[in-house]
Amino acid sequence: MTDGKKDDLFPEAALEALFDEARGAQDLRLPDDLTARILADAEQAASGREAPPRAPRRRAGWGAFLASIGGIPALAGLAAATVAGIWIGVTPPDAVQNGMQAFMGTASSEELFELYVVDSADGYGFDEGEG
Amino acid sequence: MAFDDPDAIPDDALLVLFANGDRAAAAALTARLGPRVLSQAWRMLGDRAEAEDVTQDAMMRLWKIAPEWRQGEAKVSTWLYRVTANLCTDRLRRRRGGTQDIEDVPEPADPGEPADEQLQQRARLDALQLALDALPERQKQAVILRHLEGFGNPEIAEIMEISTEAVESLTARGKRALTRLLAGKRDELGYQDD
Structure with missing residues (x-):
């Protein structure tokens, strides 16, 4: 001590x-x-x-759609593909345009446009000359 | 799964058996670890009923952690004694301020009177418990684990999550403090001069 x-x-x-x-x-x-x-x-x-696992909740509506395509990442991909499709349709790159001309036998994008656009107002248009 | 000799199965294997649905493993673990948990809690708290509550609580935590237990990573007993120590510390902190003074220890039976050895022993153990209760919490815990529960310093270090050097320091200081707290009670407690 x-x-x-x-x-x-x-x-x-x-x-x-x-x-x-x-x-x-x-x-x-x-x-x-x-x-x-x-x-x-x-x-x-x-x-x-040891309690039995609870049944998974059923999805409905938007949730079911989202689940069927693979969730949010798949939705983002789908949106990107949609925007790209519209963009290519409105302003087609030369390669696409030339390929379509060769395939359809048309000369210009205007002709190509007319192939697809039906003028439902033909004959009913406004004419500045008409009174 | 049945087993012939539960005593031959390590604690962690029993815990895995319990996690896999073996109820007998829980009984074996309770019989093996429960008494020491109760003893540790009783000495830390100095109250039997509270010690039983802590024991039940500590064992419940063991049952809950069983499915996540990884064999070989830690000793089940060390983990359980650490949980017990923490539960006791929580209770001691909640009740802080209500400790009994060592001077309030009832005087033991007069050794001059016909000796009732059981009463004398009870008085000695009560005096020790009250002296322990007067120690700072960590010193008390280290002294109890080392000198009353018989753990080695490395295991105490794991339980208290400190170094072995810190354990040695705590137990040494705790014992010095006990010799001061029990000073003057040697004859009263029946320890004669050498």
């Missing part, structure tokens, strides 16, 4: 003897009711894990 006067301290040997006595007096059994409570908890925890 290094601190304090000897008489002010409980002897270390006596302290060790007290520790020994405390270890020896230890009751190493669990009370039956506590054991029962612990095992009931174990049962509850195990039963909770």
Whole structure:
């Protein structure tokens, strides 16, 4: 012992003897009711894990459509393809235009345009000369 | 799954068995680890009913973590004693301020009177518990694990999540403090001068 006067301290040997006595007096059994409570908890925890998995929620409407095409990433791809298609249709690159001319036998994009556009107002147009 | 000798199965294997639905594994783990958890909690809290609550709570946490337990990564017992220590610390912090003074320890039976050894022993153990309760929390925990529960310093270091050097320091300071707290009670507690 290094601190304090000897008489002010409980002897270390006596302290060790007290520790020994405390270890020896230890009751190493669990009370039956506590054991029962612990095992009931174990049962509850195990039963909770074994509960049948909940059925997946059914999707409807927009969710079903989105799921059918593969989710948000697929939707983004679809939108990009749509925009690209419209853009190519309005301002076709030369390669596309030349290919179509060769295939359809038309000379210009105006002719190609007329192939597809039906003038439903033919004969009903406004003519500046008419009164 | 049935097994013939649960004592031969390591703790972590029993825990995996329990996670796989083996109820007998829970009983084996309770019998093996429960008493020491209760003892640790009882010494930390000095209250039997609270110690039982902590034991039940600690074991419940073991059941819940079972499905995620990875064999070989940690010792189940060390993990459980750490959980127990933390639960006790939480309770001690909640009740802080209500500790009994060592001077309030009831005087043990007069050794001059016909000795009732059981009463004398009870008085000694009560005095030790009250002295332990007067220690700073970490010192108390280290002294209990080392000198009353019999753990080695490396395992205490794991339980308390500190270095072994820190454990040695805590236990040494704790013991010095106990010798001061119990000073003057040697004769009263039945320890005669050498």
